[in-house]
Structure formats: C-alpha cells, structure tokens
Amino acid sequence: xxxxxxxxxxxxxxxxxxxxxxxxxxxxxxxxxxxxxxxxxxxxxxxxxxxxxxxxxxxxxxxxxxxxxxxxxxxxxxxxxxxxxxxxxxxxxxxxxxxxxxxxxxxxxxxxxxxxxxxxxxxxxxxxxxxxxxxxxxxxxxxxxxxxxxxxxxxxxxxxxxxxxxxxxxxxxxxxxxxxxxxxxxxxxxxxxxxxxxxxxxxxxxxxxxxxxxxxxxxxxxxxxxxxxxxxxxxxxxxxxxxxxxxxxxxxxxxxxxxxxxxxxxxxxx
Amino acid sequence: xxxxxxxxxxxxxxxxxxxxxxxxxxxxxxxxxxxxxxxxxxxxxxxxxxxxxxxxxxxxxxxxxxxxxxxxxxxxxxxxxxxxxxxxxxxxxxxxxxxxxxxxxxxxxxxxxxxxxxxxxxxxxxxxxxxxxxxxxxxxxxxxxxxxxxxxxxxxxxxxxxxxxxxxxxxxxxxxxxxxxxxxxxxxxxxxxxxxxxxxxxxxxxxxxxxxxxxxxxxxxxxxxxxxxxxxxxxxxxxxxxxxxxxxxxxxxxxxxxxxxxxxxxxxxx
Amino acid sequence: xxxxxxxxxxxxxxxxxxxxxxxxxxxxxxxxxxxxxxxxxxxxxxxxxxxxxxxxxxxxxxxxxxxxxxxxxxxxxxxxxxxxxxxxxxxxxxxxxxxxxxxxxxxxxxxxxxxxxxxxxxxxxxxxxxxxxxxxxxxxxxxxxxxxxxxxxxxxxxxxxxxxxxxxxxxxxxxxxxxxxxxxxxxxxxxxxxxxxxxxxxxxxxxxxxxxxxxxxxxxxxxxxxxxxxxxxxxxxxxxxxxxxxxxxxxxxxxxxxxxxxxxxxxxxx
Numbered sequence: 132x133x134x135x136x137x138x139x140x141x142x143x144x145x146x147x148x149x150x151x152x153x154x155x156x157x158x159x160x161x162x163x164x165x166x167x168x169x170x171x172x173x174x175x176x177x178x179x180x181x182x183x184x185x186x187x188x189x190x191x192x193x194x195x196x197x198x199x200x201x202x203x204x205x206x207x208x209x210x211x212x213x214x215x216x217x218x219x220x221x222x223x224x225x226x227x228x229x230x231x232x233x234x235x236x237x238x239x240x241x242x243x244x245x246x247x248x249x250x251x252x253x254x255x256x257x258x259x260x261x262x263x264x265x266x267x268x269x270x271x272x273x274x275x276x277x278x279x280x281x282x283x284x285x286x287x288x289x290x291x292x293x294x295x296x297x298x299x300x301x302x303x304x305x306x307x308x309x310x311x312x313x314x315x316x317x318x319x320x321x322x323x324x325x326x327x328x329x330x331x332x333x334x335x336x337x338x339x340x341x342x343x344x345x346x347x348x349x350x351x352x353x354x355x356x357x358x359x360x361x362x363x364x365x366x367x368x369x370x371x372x373x374x375x376x377x378x379x380x381x382x383x384x385x386x387x388x389x390x391x392x393x394x395x396x397x398x399x400x401x
Numbered sequence: 402x403x404x405x406x407x408x409x410x411x412x413x414x415x416x417x418x419x420x421x422x423x424x425x426x427x428x429x430x431x432x433x434x435x436x437x438x439x440x441x442x443x444x445x446x447x448x449x450x451x452x453x454x455x456x457x458x459x460x461x462x463x464x465x466x467x468x469x470x471x472x473x474x475x476x477x478x479x480x481x482x483x484x485x486x487x488x489x490x491x492x493x494x495x496x497x498x499x500x501x502x503x504x505x506x507x508x509x510x511x512x513x514x515x516x517x518x519x520x521x522x523x524x525x526x527x528x529x530x531x532x533x534x535x536x537x538x539x540x541x542x543x544x545x546x547x548x549x550x551x552x553x554x555x556x557x558x559x560x561x562x563x564x565x566x567x568x569x570x571x572x573x574x575x576x577x578x579x580x581x582x583x584x585x586x587x588x589x590x591x592x593x594x595x596x597x598x599x600x601x602x603x604x605x606x607x608x609x610x611x612x613x614x615x616x617x618x619x620x621x622x623x624x625x626x627x628x629x630x631x632x633x634x635x636x637x638x639x640x641x642x643x644x645x646x647x648x649x650x651x652x653x654x655x656x657x658x659x660x661x662x663x664x665x666x667x668x669x670x671x
Numbered sequence: 672x673x674x675x676x677x678x679x680x681x682x683x684x685x686x687x688x689x690x691x692x693x694x695x696x697x698x699x700x701x702x703x704x705x706x707x708x709x710x711x712x713x714x715x716x717x718x719x720x721x722x723x724x725x726x727x728x729x730x731x732x733x734x735x736x737x738x739x740x741x742x743x744x745x746x747x748x749x750x751x752x753x754x755x756x757x758x759x760x761x762x763x764x765x766x767x768x769x770x771x772x773x774x775x776x777x778x779x780x781x782x783x784x785x786x787x788x789x790x791x792x793x794x795x796x797x798x799x800x801x802x803x804x805x806x807x808x809x810x811x812x813x814x815x816x817x818x819x820x821x822x823x824x825x826x827x828x829x830x831x832x833x834x835x836x837x838x839x840x841x842x843x844x845x846x847x848x849x850x851x852x853x854x855x856x857x858x859x860x861x862x863x864x865x866x867x868x869x870x871x872x873x874x875x876x877x878x879x880x881x882x883x884x885x886x887x888x889x890x891x892x893x894x895x896x897x898x899x900x901x902x903x904x905x906x907x908x909x910x911x912x913x914x915x916x917x918x919x920x921x922x923x924x925x926x927x928x929x930x931x932x933x934x935x936x937x938x939x940x941x
Contacts, residue, residue: 170642175595180505182473183505232718233727370922372918373919377642379642380640380642381640383641428699431699432866439863440912447740450776452743457772650910650912
C-alpha cells in the first residue's frame, strides 16, 4: 500500500476502533495530549500511579512515554509501564522531550532506550541525535529545535536505535532504517504554542495502535502539520490562542481523504 | 419548591454568594475545573499540600475530591481534607474517576466512601456500581461509560451508599434514595473533550455550597449538559476545541431562567 | 528613557532576543504560563526535577517561582534554582500565590524571601502585605484580592522587601522603593479566568530578561491588562472561555506601539 493510502486508512481505523491509549506525560501538556487523542477518535487514559500503572498499560492498545516533566518519582512508573508494553506486545512510543539539555535527563532517557524496544521515538533533531550518540551536550538552544538533519543521518539513527524515528523540524523526517520519508506540511505558528510536539507524540501512539510504526509516525506528523495549516486558515486574523483551539477542531474533522490529498510526503532514495 | 425552580435559585445563589470551593483534582483537568468554577461565579482554591490542606478546607464552603490522577502520596491529603469537611459540616463531593479499572484505585475509593459521609458521589454507571457493590471488574471499557442504568438501580445505589448519587451516561440520573430524576439534556461531542466529567464534579461542589445535595447534583449535570447544547450551537461549524472554549462562555452567561426553561428534568416514580 | 518608551523597547527586545525563561509553577496554570511566554516571543522551560533544576536555571535568562501549587517535595527544587539564579545574576521573579492563607505556605514564602534577593515580587495586596509584615492572617477572602493599597504603602513595602514589588488589584501599582507607578488598564472579566495572575508573573520574568526590574514589572502588568481589554473586544459577545483564548492572540500581536499608546501609566509623586 502506498504511504498516502496507508495513513488515510489509519485515520479511518482510529475513528472506528477507538483504541485506548495510555499516556504517561507531564502536567504542562497532559490536557492537550488527552484532547488531541479524543479529537482523533481514540480514548486516552492518563493514570500514572505506580500501584496501578502496569494494570492500565495491559488494558491499553498503545503506550506513550513523554519525558517533558520527568520527576525521579515517576521513573519507576515509566519503567513498569514500558516493561508491560514490551511483554504484551503493545506499541510503545517515546517522546524524549529535552533529552540532551541536562545530564540527569539524558541518562534517564538513554536508560529507557537501552532497556526497552520502542516502536517509535519522536523528537527534534537534537533529541534524536543525543539518543543515537548516547551523549548530551549537542543541545544548541531553542533554535536547534528546527534544524534539518540530512535524510541519510536520520536513516542511520533509526538503524542505530533499532526503531522508527520521527524527527521534527523545519522539514520533518521519518525512517524505520529502510524506508525514509520527508514531510513538508506545517505552520510556523505551531512553535508558538506549547505542547504541539507532545500532541504529535500522542497522535503517534494513537496511530501505532492501528498500523505499522512507519505509517503511524508519518500519519502523526502529517496530521499535526496539516492541522496547523488548516487551523491557521480558520484562525487567520487571530494568533496562537485561537490556533490552539482550532487544532482540536481540525483534527476532529480531518478525513482520510484530507490526508491523502494534502499530505506532502516524499519518499527519499538513499 | 419544584426542582426547576430550585436549580434556578441555586444558579443565582452561586453568582451572588461566590462560595469558595476547595478542589482536590489531578493535573490533567485542574485548569478546566478551576475555570468552570469561576465561570459559574464561585471561587476555586486548588491547594493540596498535606501541611495546609486541612486549613484550606476549613475556610471553604465545599470540598471536591476527584480521583482522576490519584497518586499514593496524595491519599493522606484527601483523607485529611475529607475529615475536616465532615467535622465542619462542609459539603463533600466525590468524583471517583476510573474506579473499577484497577485494584488499587478501587480499594482507595472504597476506603474513602467507607470513612466519610459524602454529600454527592458523581460518576458514570460503572464507577457508581463499583462503589455500591464494593467490587471492581465491572468496568467494561470506554463504551460502558455511556450505558444507562435502570432508575430503580440508581435509587438503590443511593440508599446503599447513603448519599446522593449522580450517574452520568447517555441519560443522566440523580437520586438521593427517595427522589429520583432523569436528565435528558446533553451533547455527544462533550465525550470528545477531556474533563467534562471532572467539570461536572466541580459544578456539583459549587452548587452544593448553596443548596441541597439533590438540587446541587441536578443543577450540576443540567448546567454542563445545557452548556454542551448551547456551546454546540455557538461552535456549530467547528469541533471539540471551539466547543471546549465555548463551554466556559455559556456557563458564565447561563441564567436561572435558562435552566428553568431548557432543563429536561423528569421525576421518576418508582 | 520614559517608562512608556522603555516598556515598548522591552516588548520589542523579547520578540527579537527570545530569552529562555525557566518557570517553576504548579500544574493548574503551567500550560497557560508556557503559552503566554511563547505568545510574547520568549521560550519557556518548565523542568523542575531536583537533579536537573539548577542546570536548567543556569542556562536560562530569567527564573520564575510561582507558589500556586506548592508541595513540600518541591521546596528543595525552588531553593536550588533560586540559589543558582542569585549566584549567576539571573533575574529572579516570585509570585507568592496564596501567601497568608495558611501558616505553612506563609512560612515557606517568607523563607524564600529572606534567603534570596528577588528581582521582582508580584502579588495582590494581601500577598505583598503578608510578605512585608512577615505575618499571615491578613488574608480577608477573595474580595481582598482586589483591594487597592495606598501608593505610599506600596513604596514602603518595596523598601522593606528590598525589591521591586508589583501589586495587582483594581488599580495595579509597581514600585522599586524610589519610583512608583499606578497602572489603570484592565478588564474585570480577567478575574473569571484562572491563571491570569500567574501569567502576569510569567510575563514579568520574560521582560526581566531584557530590561530593568521596574520596567519589566510595569510592562508585564500593562501587557496582561491591555490584553484583557483588547481580548474583551475580540470576544465581546462571548465570555471567559473565548477571552482566555484571545489573550494569547492579543499578546502575540501586541506591539511596542500598542503599549506606548494605550498603556495608562502614571508616575506617583510621594
């Protein structure tokens, strides 16, 4: 199946199957993650207490681990949930927010990546590079978040990490180590809203419950980028507050046909 | 006083008395709970640290305990606040989010219900059944959230739990064990926004500061359901993001007269 | 430079320099704080785990400490971050939410104020009075939040606390102990949205990265008040939900010229 047909089918499948998505995220963007999951048609469950986290993962169709507001007390819950996901064959998505910015955060993220086979790792170029090289210090400030990595590097990082990587930036890239895609939708105002990256991770988890990792990663990024483009039109005279609200509207209405027609997805030959 | 007159009077009373409502909720929906409380005209206070939580409850006119993001470290705060509420005669509302889904959560909720006399317990059919039967395992996935219980069962659960129960679903029901109401307002898109249930709990707490438990529970559900209906019209071309913002607008403007005229409230004879 | 020229210049400087602002805030308003920071043109970082908090502060251009959802476990992080800020000469803003309402919270806030030289302390009249007098019990309920203190008292509190104080209320006042300003913009519906005070604190931190404490405090309050006025027009038929979203739109678009032309700022001679 062509990638555009596959992401359209995945969009439809989320809406009809309503998979339960377990999302372990921080307090800053948890509400947004839950709402974008609902807008897509899936059902979020956010419980993260250690005595119940494994039981919740076990009932879910995908698990998202987002490190944005990581706390030492949360690490045990993340490991327990990840272990259950691997044991049960539940897709496991990592959003390593801010990895590379501090030593402790970097070590915690690398420990997770070494311990569990993630289905998708989604981050900006700095974050994914940090995980692939197992070193911090590559973080170059907020501007580095938008830097574009060469497609060859992205593919190598996917091989190195043994997973599908979704690298967001001015141009987004997805690779499972064999197949690599460049994604060119987007809206620059999304960078003026907190949590759009976290929401992309939540979408990746929701899609991973119904399709392959590669398709899920492409679908997630394309959904958020197209939502940004379309919301920008809906909220044209306004700004990031209106755009933020409009994102949920657009994702809710976004059809398989929209993704197929408007997704700017290019397969990269390497 | 007829129920429609009573809920209209309660709407007016919240706006004029501005009761202080202590809300112990999780991070996913705390912002929404605080904002819906403000929109109704009451004042939320969200502090939950153990060294101060009792002092805050003591100054408040109602206490909400929402178990959505329950953590072991939060249990001591919940118990201390509940104990103060009971001692001081402050209305005490429980929103047992997700009870029945895990063993630990179920035990924690049952322990609270056994230890304190709650003024109102608001939940979906699965949650209230789980508490009334003191057993988990009745949870049947997300679709069970909308199932409609027979009015007789709801009344029996109110008697069993010794409280006013507010059972949300495709049709909502409220009973104090003697009087039972069916509430038929609503908007299905509310299920595509996280926290609408939590917000209903916050409204129940705010109303409980100014009226009887039965009236408060009916008023809370009718307020949220009518807000959904009216917001749907305001955000007709849009989706859950616009609807979410519009809920606060509608609750803010909603008058006693709106509730009296548009509330579909039917007393059930058993 | 005249104050209106200075706040205009500061508005411009935030947009062009995009300072990294470290914000230690609670879960209720963290999303709003991050989004208002982005709307102004700065970049928020919200990490608060003890093993990394100092490292994050060290890379930042300003630090905000907001006590809204204070927890005993968070105190060590607040102290470590504040110590780094003082050592590194990074502007340090305190938003002592709710100080005076409980004994524990009051002691925690006073301990912070005694231990570190804050650049700006922003609060309502009750909160600032409590800190200046080092006593609780002055809290008179929610209505006290809007009381207007005499300008002379505000100036004395700035001298006593050795900082720039920003006192919000029906009329806002800012003083560094020498120069005092009365600020008369605003929109009463802002009090029906949670977190508008917290967002003002985040704006103060962002401005403090690019200008003097006195200018930063005036700019922050004027930005939020003008945003309320302008958002009220954008959301005129609506209510607090629409106003909330519109705040981010207006702050995003707000120009140096808007601040200079529409800011009602009066220097007070004492």
